[in-house]
Amino acid sequence: KNQVEQSPQSLIILEGKNCTLQCNYTVSPFSNLRWYKQDTGRGPVSLTIMTFSENTKSNGRYTATLDADTKQSSLHITASQLSDSASYICVVGGRGSTLGRLYFGRGTQLTVWP
Amino acid sequence: SAVISQKPSRDICQRGTSLTIQCQVDSQVTMMFWYRQQPGQSLTLIATANQGSEATYESGFVIDKFPISRPNLTFSTLTVSNMSPEDSSIYLCSVEVGAWYNEQFFGPGTRLTVL
Numbered sequence: 001k002n003q004v005e006q007s008p009q010s011l012i013i014l015e016g017k018n019c020t021l022q023c024n025y026t027v028s029p030f031s032n033l034r035w036y037k038q039d040t041g042r043g044p045v046s047l048t049i050m051t052f053s054e055n056t057k058s059n060g061r062y063t064a065t066l067d068a069d070t071k072q073s074s075l076h077i078t079a080s081q082l083s084d085s086a087s088y089i090c091v092v093g094g095r096g097s098t099l100g101r102l103y104f105g106r107g108t109q110l111t112v113w114p
Numbered sequence: 115s116a117v118i119s120q121k122p123s124r125d126i127c128q129r130g131t132s133l134t135i136q137c138q139v140d141s142q143v144t145m146m147f148w149y150r151q152q153p154g155q156s157l158t159l160i161a162t163a164n165q166g167s168e169a170t171y172e173s174g175f176v177i178d179k180f181p182i183s184r185p186n187l188t189f190s191t192l193t194v195s196n197m198s199p200e201d202s203s204i205y206l207c208s209v210e211v212g213a214w215y216n217e218q219f220f221g222p223g224t225r226l227t228v229l
Binding site (some may be wrong): 004013015034041042043044045046053089091104105106107 | 118155156157158161193199206208217218219220222223225
């Protein structure tokens with residue numbers, strides 16, 4: 001079954017600290033992996049997209065890694081800010097028999113405290 | 115990229131009534147998607163709407179309950195019919211832009227509460 005699991009479910013950190021969010025998936029065949037940020041009351045906004053041939057991609061203070069062999073990804077946030085408080089959603093895109101389909105994780109709810 | 119707006123942003127409705135959600139995109143797109151996001155859950159695809167053809171519904175969603183219109187390449191509507199409290203959710207419109215792996219852009223969502 002094609003699934004995307006994220007951990008932790010929620011996380012609280014202090015402003016200025018770093019954190020890492022995890023994503024494990026079983027989607028196969030696999031095409032790409034995306035991380036989205038969803039602020040409360042808003043739609044998800046893309047942070048990074050990685051294909052199966054990429055193993056890291058950065059977007060400012062956000063760095064995503066991908067290990068297609070172990071089917072794991074992480075999102076590392078550096079020097080967190082209060083505005084980083086949001087839900088971070090891992091999304092996996094399929095190909096072949098799963099072409100065009102997106103599989104969504106439940107998200108990690110990050111809270112940054114001053 | 116694509117900028118998407120949705121109306122209404124939120125609504126509180128009575129059981130048994132229907133609500134139509136509008137989605138407007140700032141550019142022409144072939145495929146538009148409607149998602150539901152229940153509290154604490156991941157996004158679930160309701161249907162894919164292509165201009166000029168019937169929407170394609172995912173398992174568990176039917177046209178009578180969620181009729182969709184796609185009159186042109188920049189606009190779509192989703193109607194939630196005969197609502198019950200279980201329909202309380204956030205409904206999101208989305209479009210794909212790109213050539214190979216399509217980047218997906220989401221609207222701000224419509225927060226629906228059914229009493």
